[in-house]
Amino acid sequence: xTAMVKAEAVHKSFGRxxxxxxVSLEVDPGQVMCILGPSGSGKTTFxxxxxxxxxxxxGRLWVDGELVGYRQSGDKLYELRDNEVxxxxxxxxxxxxxxxxxxxxxxLENVVEAPIRVKKLPRETAVRAATDLLERVGLAxxxxxxxxxxxxxQQQRVAIARALAMEPDILLFDEPTSALDPEMIxxxxxxxxxxxxxxxxxVVVTHEMGFAREVGDRIVFMDDGRIVEDAAPGAFFAAPRxxxxxxxxxxxxxx
Amino acid sequence: MQGGAASAVPPDEIKAIPVRHPGRxxxxxxxxxxxxxxxxxxxxxxxxxxxxxxxxxxxHTIVHGLFVTLELTAAAMAIGIALGVLLAVMRLSPNPLxxxxxxxxxxxFRGTPVLVQILFWNFIGALYPTIAIGIPFGPQFAHVNLNxxxxxxxxxxxxxxxxxxxxxxxxxxxxxxxxxxxxxxxAQALGMTRLLTMRRIVLPQAMRVIIPPTGNETISMLKxxxxxxxxxxxELLYAGQIIYARTYQTIQLLIxxxxxxxxxxxxxxxxxxxxERHFARGSRTARQSVFQTWLPFLR
Numbered sequence: 001x002t003a004m005v006k007a008e009a010v011h012k013s014f015g016r017x018x019x020x021x022x023v024s025l026e027v028d029p030g031q032v033m034c035i036l037g038p039s040g041s042g043k044t045t046f047x048x049x050x051x052x053x054x055x056x057x058x059g060r061l062w063v064d065g066e067l068v069g070y071r072q073s074g075d076k077l078y079e080l081r082d083n084e085v086x087x088x089x090x091x092x093x094x095x096x097x098x099x100x101x102x103x104x105x106x107x108l109e110n111v112v113e114a115p116i117r118v119k120k121l122p123r124e125t126a127v128r129a130a131t132d133l134l135e136r137v138g139l140a141x142x143x144x145x146x147x148x149x150x151x152x153x154q155q156q157r158v159a160i161a162r163a164l165a166m167e168p169d170i171l172l173f174d175e176p177t178s179a180l181d182p183e184m185i186x187x188x189x190x191x192x193x194x195x196x197x198x199x200x201x202x203v204v205v206t207h208e209m210g211f212a213r214e215v216g217d218r219i220v221f222m223d224d225g226r227i228v229e230d231a232a233p234g235a236f237f238a239a240p241r242x243x244x245x246x247x248x249x250x251x252x253x254x255x
Numbered sequence: 256m257q258g259g260a261a262s263a264v265p266p267d268e269i270k271a272i273p274v275r276h277p278g279r280x281x282x283x284x285x286x287x288x289x290x291x292x293x294x295x296x297x298x299x300x301x302x303x304x305x306x307x308x309x310x311x312x313x314x315h316t317i318v319h320g321l322f323v324t325l326e327l328t329a330a331a332m333a334i335g336i337a338l339g340v341l342l343a344v345m346r347l348s349p350n351p352l353x354x355x356x357x358x359x360x361x362x363x364f365r366g367t368p369v370l371v372q373i374l375f376w377n378f379i380g381a382l383y384p385t386i387a388i389g390i391p392f393g394p395q396f397a398h399v400n401l402n403x404x405x406x407x408x409x410x411x412x413x414x415x416x417x418x419x420x421x422x423x424x425x426x427x428x429x430x431x432x433x434x435x436x437x438x439x440x441x442a443q444a445l446g447m448t449r450l451l452t453m454r455r456i457v458l459p460q461a462m463r464v465i466i467p468p469t470g471n472e473t474i475s476m477l478k479x480x481x482x483x484x485x486x487x488x489x490e491l492l493y494a495g496q497i498i499y500a501r502t503y504q505t506i507q508l509l510i511x512x513x514x515x516x517x518x519x520x521x522x523x524x525x526x527x528x529x530x531e532r533h534f535a536r537g538s539r540t541a542r543q544s545v546f547q548t549w550l551p552f553l554r
Contacts, residue, residue, distance in 0.1 A: 051444055083448050090446030100441035104459045114445035117455060159441075166445060 002065040004029045004170050004201040005050055010059035012045055019045045021225035022059065029169075032202045034212035034233075037222035038248060043205040044097075046222070047172045050203065051092040052085055063092060064169055090118060093163030097175040099155040101147040107134060107158045108143040111165045119166065126165070133161040137191050153184030157191055170201040177208055209252060213237050221245045307507040311498060312514070320494025321515055327412055327480045327490055332473050334416025339423025344453055346428055357424065364421035370482050372418055376410035377486040411483030411490075419476060426468045430461030470527030474520050481516075491515055 003026040012020040019042045027033050035043045048054045049061060052069045061068040069085060070077045080088075102110050111130035115121045121129075134143055137157040147155050156176055163171060173192070177185040189211050196202060196215045206212060212219055212233060219236040221229040221244075228242050240246045297303055311317055345357035364372070380402035389395030405413075434457045442452040484493035495508040502508075 053440055053444065086443070086446045086448045088446075089444055092444070094441075094444040096437060096441060096444075098437055100435075100437035102438060102441070102456055102460075113455065114442075114447060117451055118446045162445070 002029075003027060003062070004031070004064055005203065006060075006062040007046075008060045010046070010049060010061055011057045012042075012049060012054060013057050019225055020049070020056070023222075023225070023227055024059075025220060025227060025230065027170075027201060027203060029201055030199045031217045032196045032204065032215055033218045033220060034216035035203065035205045035220045035222060036207070036209075036212060036248070037228075041222040042225040043222050044174050047094075047174055047203055047205055050170075050172055051089050051094055053094075063088070086118075090114075090166050091169050093166060093168035093171040095156070095159050095163055095171065095173045095176050097178050099147070099152070099159045099179070101155050101159055101162070103147055106144050106146055107139060107150070107161075110147070110158055111162045114162070115165050130161070130165055133164055134158070136194075137161050138187070151184060152180045153187045156180065156184075156188045160188075160191055160195075164195075168200075170203065171195070173202065173204040173206065175205050175207065177206065207252070209237070209249075221248070223248075302506070303510070304504065304507045307504050308510050308514075311495075311504075311508060311511050314498070316489075316494045316498060317491070317511060317515070320489055320491040323408070323489055323494075324477065324480055324491040325519070327408070327415065327483065327488070328473065328477045330412045331415035331419055331480065332476055334412070335419025335423045335472070335476075336469065338417065338420030339425075339427045340458070342420060342424035343427035343431060346424065347431060349449075361421045361424060364418050369414065369418045369479065370485065373411055373414040373483055373486060376405065376414040377407060379405055379410070407483070407486045407488045410486060411480070411488045415476065415480060415483070419472065422472065423469070426472070427461070427465055430463075430465035431457055433464045434460045467527070467531050470523065470530060474523045474527070477519055477523065478516060 005025075005027040007023050007025050010020050010023040011018070021042075023042070023046055035046070037043050045054055049056050050063060050068065055069060066088065067077075068088070069080055071080060071084075072078075101107075102113065105113065108127065108130055111133060112123070112126040115126040115129065116123055131140070131143065134140060137160055139154060139157055139161070142150060142154060142158075145154075147158070150158065160176075176192070177188050180188065185208070189208060192202075192204070192211070193215050204212075204216070214233075216233045219229070219231055219233050220227055221231075221236070221240070221242070223244050229236065229240060229245050231241070236245070237249070240249055298305075342357045342360060345353045346361075348354045348357075383401055386399045386401055387395040388397040388399075431453075438456050438460065439452055442456045443449075447455070480490060481492040483490060484496060487493065489497065491512055495512040499505045499508040
């Protein structure tokens with residue numbers, strides 16, 4: 001069984017700042033992996049590397065057995081063209097911390113845009129699928145609303161529907177609830193819980209410990225650009241092995 | 256006690272005596288006096304020749320010139336906007352050749368006076384009397400006589416439009432940059448290519464920033480188009496010049512021309528106000544315009 005995501009000694013620097021200092025891991029198909037860690041530990045940068053929004057400086061990264069951003073021939077690496085990178089991204093959905101819904105489009109238009117323009121689906125097919133998706137995330141009555149007319153939680157649910165509309169093999173979540181008011185976090189987490197049971201692979205960067213413990217199949221704890229701990233949720237939350245993870249958890253859980 | 260439930264303040268609308276502004280009244284009187292003085296002198300000074308102004312205001316040559324000016328403005332702005340979008344997108348391209356071409360274009364067309372460019376296009380026929388399309392030093396497929404294609408009107412339109420393209424590209428570029436980067440990332444994460452992202456996601460949202468200065472450019476173009484009078488295009492100013500060259504009523508004709516320019520810049524300003532209001536819906540506080548204050552009174 002090929003891993004859905006495989007990272008080998010991934011390094012990433014922004015100028016002189018080294019953000020990822022050799023990250024290696026594998027995510028199995030259908031797995032829900034939660035990445036925890038203090039801010040600045042490289043969690044977000046790492047998942048942005050998975051769909052090539054960031055270029056890695058060293059190491060190798062594969063999604064579904066294919067190298068991300070490059071083509072290997074012999075021992076040489078060739079950069080992929082813009083349209084080749086774009087085609088691979090259609091298999092990787094991403095949900096952003098700040099939703100990033102297209103401001104000039106209604107909820108429905110946001111969801112059908114990529115299926116129609118990128119996948120070249122006929123409009124009726126795309127609209128039918130999008131309507132179903134929006135209903136699934138509980139927004140059947142908001143299809144014609146613009147993002148500015150929706151609450152943060154509603155916007156994030158539209159964003160999840162938009163990512164799902166491309167029928168990706170894997171979904172990346174970049175702190176999906178961090179920009180939300182407390183009472184809206186639950187509705188987004190509920191949608192994500194529902195997804196976790198459908199068998200899609202999920203990589204979730206989050207600060208929601210409850211979600212990680214309940215829904216995650218596996219916890220990866222990062223600090224200072226490295227993976228410090230990689231464990232099952234039960235083991236991780238009951239007895240973290242590293243001192244760093246212990247102090248992180250005690251700070252987060254005690255407030 | 257904190258603002259008790261049974262408040263002592265009655266819930267009536269506040270009727271307070273407003274602050275007096277004696278200064279405004281004094282200033283108003285001064286302005287009124289000056290206005291009367293200026294208008295009075297203009298009305299009584301026979302040398303203004305208002306009857307001549309009235310006579311030529313709707314004269315055939317002038318009206319024809321007015322239409323040429325409007326045509327020229329519309330055509331030059333159409334070229335300028337299309338070119339501006341193209342150049343802005345090119346300028347932001349990761350391809351150094353493409354972005355370099357755009358940079359050189361802007362450098363050249365912003366770096367030389369538009370009046371010189373107008374003259375140049377007018378005399379292009381002297382540099383290249385004919386243009387042939389074919390293989391260099393080999394057979395030719397097509398053959399064009401430039402002198403017959405580049406009429407003064409076409410030369411003026413090209414010069415104004417190509418020059419405007421350079422300025423518009425900077426306006427469009429500012430608009431593109433103003434769109435949040437998250438929009439581009441979200442589009443890319445969905446598998447949209449760079450050009451598709453630009454066309455479907457970024458440019459439509461850049462419009463709010465692009466529209467107001469484009470209105471300004473249009474108003475400016477209406478007046479700048481008078482420069483093509485130097486190559487004898489019978490637009491509004493040249494139409495006036497033709498008449499006063501014959502009648503020596505220079506001031507009167509310049510007044511006629513100025514009034515027409517004022518009328519159409521006013522019309523364009525009102526149009527721009529409504530356009531801006533349309534694109535500012537639901538975002539930031541709209542810019543306070545003089546029309547916002549006065550239009551309700553005029554209705």
